[in-house]
Amino acid sequence: MTGAGKPYWHQSMFWSDLGPNVGYEAILDSSMETMAVFAKSTAADTPKAVVEATCEGVRSETENAAPEQSSLKESSKLHAPIEGEDYGKGIVFYTRNDVVVGMVLLNVFNKIPVARRILKEGLTTDKLAETAKLFDLHE
Numbered sequence: 001m002t003g004a005g006k007p008y009w010h011q012s013m014f015w016s017d018l019g020p021n022v023g024y025e026a027i028l029d030s031s032m033e034t035m036a037v038f039a040k041s042t043a044a045d046t047p048k049a050v051v052e053a054t055c056e057g058v059r060s061e062t063e064n065a066a067p068e069q070s071s072l073k074e075s076s077k078l079h080a081p082i083e084g085e086d087y088g089k090g091i092v093f094y095t096r097n098d099v100v101v102g103m104v105l106l107n108v109f110n111k112i113p114v115a116r117r118i119l120k121e122g123l124t125t126d127k128l129a130e131t132a133k134l135f136d137l138h139e
Contacts, residue, residue: 013112017047026104027115032094035128038081039137041088041107050109091135098125111135 017023023046043049081087094102100123103115114134123131 013115020048021046022107023047023050023109024104024106025109025112025115027102027112027119032096032101034092034094035125036090036092037128037132037137038087038090038106040086045089045107045109047109054110089137091132091137093125093128093131095125099123100125100128100131105135108135108137 013025013027015023015025044053089107091108092104092106093100094104100118102119105111105115111134118131118134
């Protein structure tokens with residue numbers, strides 16, 4: 001815009017809390033193919049819990065307290081859903097030509113900086129299991 005010839009890497013995002021127990025954060029293009037990883041949720045995986053834990057009265061301010069990067073650590077092995085189990089949090093990855101180009105984070109909060117890094121690095125779907133670990137879904 002200013003003629004500097006530098007790429008603009010910031011992806012816009014949107015979020016919403018759908019009551020005290022369900023919320024999402026997203027960076028996406030809804031016309032893309034999707035893949036998803038979900039995990040069991042706890043009482044801490046709600047918009048209300050995030051606001052209380054960060055002492056922020058406005059949830060849009062909680063992103064500022066989020067770490068820039070999450071470390072890759074071992075978590076539970078990924079597996080197909082088991083009938084009767086409640087998977088209340090997860091990530092929907094939007095892809096184009098096997099590259100992650102957008103995400104919706106459902107009851108996964110303050111991880112937009114991690115999502116932006118994934119989009120910037122152009123991670124591919126063959127690394128999805130490792131990529132999902134960056135969101136600490138199985139804590």
